[in-house]
Structures are given as C-alpha cells and as structure tokens.
Amino acid sequence: MSRAEQKERTRRAIINAAFSQLSADKSFASLSLREVAREAGIAPTSFYRHFADMDELGLTLVDEAGLMLRQLMRQARQRIEKNGSVIRTSVETFMEFVIGNSNVFRLLLRERSGTSAAFRSAVAREIQHFVAELAEYLRKETTCPDELARAQAEAMVTLVFHTGADALDAPSSQYAYLTSRTITQLRWLAHGAASYGRKPKEQGTL
Amino acid sequence: MSRAEQKERTRRAIINAAFSQLSADKSFASLSLREVAREAGIAPTSFYRHFADMDELGLTLVDEAGLMLRQLMRQARQRIEKNGSVIRTSVETFMEFVIGNSNVFRLLLRERSGTSAAFRSAVAREIQHFVAELAEYLRKETTCPDELARAQAEAMVTLVFHTGADALDAPSSQYAYLTSRTITQLRWLAHGAASYGRKPKEQGTL
DNA sequence: AGAATGAGCGAACAGTTGTAAGCTAAACGG
DNA sequence: CCGTTTAGCTTACAACTGTTCGCTCATTCT
Structure with missing residues (x-):
C-alpha cells in the first residue's frame, strides 16, 4: 500500500x-x-x-459537516422538482438529515455558540451558504427586494435549524408535529413578507 | 456575623x-x-x-439566569405600557439585556444545546416561560386559535433569541441593524399568522 | 458552661491530560 | 541499491483534575 x-x-x-x-x-x-x-x-x-492539535481536527470536522449540508441542499432541490411543495419538502428533507446524522448536526449546533471563535465563524460560514441560496431563490420567485429576501431567508433558516435542535431531544413521536409546526411558521413568514414587505414604518400596536 | x-x-x-x-x-x-x-x-x-458537585452549581446558575430573564419580561411590559410599540420595545429590551449581561445570556445559549440533559431541560423550561407568556398575549390581542398562538410565540422567541446570539459575535455597530432586522421578521410573522392562520392546507408552490 | 455542629483547611491520592524526545522500520527517490 | 523520509511507537514528564480523610475552631444549642 x-x-x-x-x-x-x-x-x-x-x-x-x-x-x-x-x-x-x-x-x-x-x-x-x-x-x-x-x-x-x-x-x-x-x-x-x-x-497540529485538536482545534485543527475540529475545523476539519466542521468542514465535513458543512459538506454534508451542501449535499443535503442538492438533494432537497431534486426532491422539490419532483414534488412541488417547496417548504414542506425542504423541512422534511432537513429533518431527515438531523435524525439520520444527529452527531453531525449536533456538532454544528454546538460549535455555532461554542468557545472557539474559529469554530463559530466556520459554522456561521456554512450556514450562510444555506441562507444565500435560499435568499437567491426568494429573489427569483417573489417580488421581494434583495435586502428583505435575505432577512426572510435568515429567519427561515433560523426556524428550521432550531426545530432540528428540538428534534434532538424530542421523542420520535414528536417529529411529525415539529415538522408541521415549522412548515406553518415558514408559511407565515412567506405570506407576511409578501404582503407586508414594502411597509417598514410603524403601524398598529404590533 | x-x-x-x-x-x-x-x-x-x-x-x-x-x-x-x-x-x-x-x-x-x-x-x-x-x-x-x-x-x-x-x-x-x-x-x-x-x-454536591459542579453540576449542582451549574443548575443554580441556570436558575439565576432564568430569574433575570423573568425580571426582564416584567421590565419589558412596563416599557410597553408607556411606549405602545410591542414588538420594537420587546426586541430592544431583550437586546439591551444580551449586551449588558452577555455572560448570563451565553450560559443559557450554550447550555440549551449542551452535554447535560438536566441543563438542557432547565434552560428549556426557562424559555418556555417566555413563550407561554407571549402566547397568552397573542391569544388575547389577536384572533389566533390557541395552538397557533403558541407556534407563533415559539417562532418569535426563537428569532429574538437567535438575534441575541448573533449580537454576541457582532461589533456594536451592527446592533441597530440586527434589531431592526428582527423587528421586521417578527412583523412578518405577526402579519402572516393573522391573515393566514386559518388555512393549514397546501396552496401554491410555497 | 459544656457539648455538638459544621464551615473551612491542608495533605494526599489516583487519574487524566497534552506534549516532548528519541527510536524503529518501511516506503520512497535518486 | 543505498540514503532519505516519515508514520508510528515507547517512554517520560509536568500539570492539572475531582475527591477522601482527618483536623481545627468558631458558632450554636441545651
């Protein structure tokens, strides 16, 4: 050899x-x-x-995890083409990833707020890929201005990520509920952003 | 003595x-x-x-942090009464807390996904107070059914919490942007939930 | 006053950790 | 084919970790 x-x-x-x-x-x-x-x-x-040390190993792990995340995005795109429901398909694909690769997801989840600045920014970078891609999609499919498309994408990724974290500690009987809850939340966001996007001024008490 | x-x-x-x-x-x-x-x-x-051991100390710290969080909620309610803008006031109050007590917030943020199940559930419990209170408010002020009020409250708390985490690593020049971005996101949610709340069925490609 | 309680201390122990130094032996390049 | 390279090993060390034991001595209770 x-x-x-x-x-x-x-x-x-x-x-x-x-x-x-x-x-x-x-x-x-x-x-x-x-x-x-x-x-x-x-x-x-x-x-x-x-x-050189454990930190270098850690960064390697984060990179690998990011790679898997990007493969996941490709997989989601394929599924969407054959399926139609963007939000439902995306959330379900992500949840399957979290359940099937919980160690990998946990790594990203924890190091995102961990004690190493290098780790944090490495994870943030990987997540930004997610956000950027989703934002680009939103810019194409909706009439959202660029800046707001990004904010919307960030909110969506945040909610999906958070649901993944919930799933890690939840019994598998809860998965379906968590998924549908998140789908609802994302639809609210999409709907709100679409009809409300161009009114940044105060209005009402909310 | x-x-x-x-x-x-x-x-x-x-x-x-x-x-x-x-x-x-x-x-x-x-x-x-x-x-x-x-x-x-x-x-x-x-x-x-x-x-008895470090874990017991840790749980005490989480409890104290939760206490501060509840004080924060009271403070936010007072401010809202004199101010009117619920979302803006809430987000600004929370951001001030994060900036002024970053160690406390970081504790909650990290232990929420930490290695101790006891810590995780302790933090989750504290955050549930937040969610429950907000959900109750939403039930009163809007026409949202109970279940959806909770989902909406969870999404809002998730977004605000996440913004706090962002702020920890961001330069202070970014605080204003982060705050206004989050306010926008919460308004989208509120608006979307209000006009879309009673349509759980599929519609369109989103 | 006298006994009991209990917060705090020092010494010690058994484990673990990261890492440095130097060696062996197998794969490599000329 | 012979010298160089280098992955992997053994040994060793110093630094720390959590925790046990037995003691002191000021406060408390009777």
Missing part, C-alpha cells in the same frame, strides 16, 4: 473516531486527544503526524 | 466566581472546581460544603 494512501487511511480513522465519540452527552470540547487516538488505533503522539 | 449568614456569603462568592469566569472562550463545562474555588477565596474541598 502506498505511503500517502496509508496516511490518508489513518487520517480518516482519526476523523471517524472523533465523529463516533460525539453524542448527546459528549461535545467536541470534551473529547480528548488520547481517547480519539485510542479509538483510531494509534498512539497518542502519532496524532500529531496528521493534525 | 451569624453562621448561616456567612455560609450564604461564601455561597454567593462561589456563584459570582463562576459567573465571572464565563466568557466568550470559557463555557461552564470548561470551568474547574478548583479554579472556581480559588477565585471564590476558599479551599477546593470547601466547595463541597455548598454544592
């Missing part, structure tokens, strides 16, 4: 070990280099042949 | 030490019992005279 090939192999072993140790009660911050190395089947010091 | 009084005093010293060590790069999980005890001016072992 080629040397580079073998190196890539144990690099993946490290990454996989790290992902597999993430759970509801174990965040990336609470992983230890030694534990990861142990599960990857290498000596602790060999870790340094692949990453 | 009475014994109970002195005990309460060092208990507060511990709590204050813990709060003061929280920061952008230091979460509760990364605090150590010894460090907290050091800053509180007691021996590490004396910590156990007040808390």
Whole structure:
C-alpha cells in the first residue's frame, strides 16, 4: 500500500473516531486527544503526524459537516422538482438529515455558540451558504427586494435549524408535529413578507 | 456575623466566581472546581460544603439566569405600557439585556444545546416561560386559535433569541441593524399568522 | 458552661491530560 | 541499491483534575 494512501487511511480513522465519540452527552470540547487516538488505533503522539492539535481536527470536522449540508441542499432541490411543495419538502428533507446524522448536526449546533471563535465563524460560514441560496431563490420567485429576501431567508433558516435542535431531544413521536409546526411558521413568514414587505414604518400596536 | 449568614456569603462568592469566569472562550463545562474555588477565596474541598458537585452549581446558575430573564419580561411590559410599540420595545429590551449581561445570556445559549440533559431541560423550561407568556398575549390581542398562538410565540422567541446570539459575535455597530432586522421578521410573522392562520392546507408552490 | 455542629483547611491520592524526545522500520527517490 | 523520509511507537514528564480523610475552631444549642 502506498505511503500517502496509508496516511490518508489513518487520517480518516482519526476523523471517524472523533465523529463516533460525539453524542448527546459528549461535545467536541470534551473529547480528548488520547481517547480519539485510542479509538483510531494509534498512539497518542502519532496524532500529531496528521493534525497540529485538536482545534485543527475540529475545523476539519466542521468542514465535513458543512459538506454534508451542501449535499443535503442538492438533494432537497431534486426532491422539490419532483414534488412541488417547496417548504414542506425542504423541512422534511432537513429533518431527515438531523435524525439520520444527529452527531453531525449536533456538532454544528454546538460549535455555532461554542468557545472557539474559529469554530463559530466556520459554522456561521456554512450556514450562510444555506441562507444565500435560499435568499437567491426568494429573489427569483417573489417580488421581494434583495435586502428583505435575505432577512426572510435568515429567519427561515433560523426556524428550521432550531426545530432540528428540538428534534434532538424530542421523542420520535414528536417529529411529525415539529415538522408541521415549522412548515406553518415558514408559511407565515412567506405570506407576511409578501404582503407586508414594502411597509417598514410603524403601524398598529404590533 | 451569624453562621448561616456567612455560609450564604461564601455561597454567593462561589456563584459570582463562576459567573465571572464565563466568557466568550470559557463555557461552564470548561470551568474547574478548583479554579472556581480559588477565585471564590476558599479551599477546593470547601466547595463541597455548598454544592454536591459542579453540576449542582451549574443548575443554580441556570436558575439565576432564568430569574433575570423573568425580571426582564416584567421590565419589558412596563416599557410597553408607556411606549405602545410591542414588538420594537420587546426586541430592544431583550437586546439591551444580551449586551449588558452577555455572560448570563451565553450560559443559557450554550447550555440549551449542551452535554447535560438536566441543563438542557432547565434552560428549556426557562424559555418556555417566555413563550407561554407571549402566547397568552397573542391569544388575547389577536384572533389566533390557541395552538397557533403558541407556534407563533415559539417562532418569535426563537428569532429574538437567535438575534441575541448573533449580537454576541457582532461589533456594536451592527446592533441597530440586527434589531431592526428582527423587528421586521417578527412583523412578518405577526402579519402572516393573522391573515393566514386559518388555512393549514397546501396552496401554491410555497 | 459544656457539648455538638459544621464551615473551612491542608495533605494526599489516583487519574487524566497534552506534549516532548528519541527510536524503529518501511516506503520512497535518486 | 543505498540514503532519505516519515508514520508510528515507547517512554517520560509536568500539570492539572475531582475527591477522601482527618483536623481545627468558631458558632450554636441545651
């Protein structure tokens, strides 16, 4: 086996070990280099042949998670074409991702407000892809001015993301409710933005 | 000085030490019992005279944070009575809280998705107060059915909370933008829910 | 006054952590 | 084919962690 090939192999072993140790009660911050190395089947010091420190590993994990997120977007687009209901399809696709890859989603969720500024901005960047893409769609499909399309997209992504977080702690019997609730919320937003978008001034007590 | 009084005093010293060590790069999980005890001016072992372990301290901190949140709600209600604009006043009040008590807000933000189930549900409970109160208001002021009032309140709290999180990493020059963006989002929701609330069926491609 | 309570302390222990130094052996490049 | 490179190892160290034990001594209760 080629040397580079073998190196890539144990690099993946490290990454996989790290992902597999993430759970509801174990965040990336609470992983230890030694534990990861142990599960990857290498000596602790060999870790340094692949990453300068745990932070570098963490950024790699966030990148991989972001990659999966982008694949998810593609998948959602395909489904929408064959399905029609944009909001319902998007929310359902996202929920399936959260349930099926809860460790990955949890990583993003936690590091978004974690203790490392580098992690936070890495996660923020990945989420911005989501927002930008959705905003572009809204600009095309609706008469929304650019700035407001972005604000609308941000609100929608925020709500969907938050529902994903709820789902992590909810029993699976709640998934259907969470999904439909979020769909309703997004429809409100879309409807409100469409009919209310061009009136930034005060009106009424709300 | 009475014994109970002195005990309460060092208990507060511990709590204050813990709060003061929280920061952008230091979460509760990364605090150590010894460090907290050091800053509180007691021996590490004396910590156990007040808390069974760090988790118990953490739950206390979350409770205190929740208390501050409820005080905030009262303050917001007073302001609204003298001001009129419900949404604007609420968002501005909340943002002031986040800026002025960033460590407290960060605690809630992080532990909401942290590694301890007990912490997560404690934070969720505090936030539910917010939601319940807002939902009650919406039921009174609008024609929204109960279930939808709750969904609307949840969406609003989610958006405001998320904006608070954004503010933590944003330069203060961005505060005004974040505030007005959120106000717009909440108005969309209110408007959409009002005119769209009783149509749960599919319609259009959105 | 005398006994009991309990907050606080110091010393000590067993674990864990990250990381440095130096070696081995296999794959590589000339 | 021989020298170089390098992934991986073992050993070692210093720093920290949470927690137990037994003691002191001021406050409290009787």
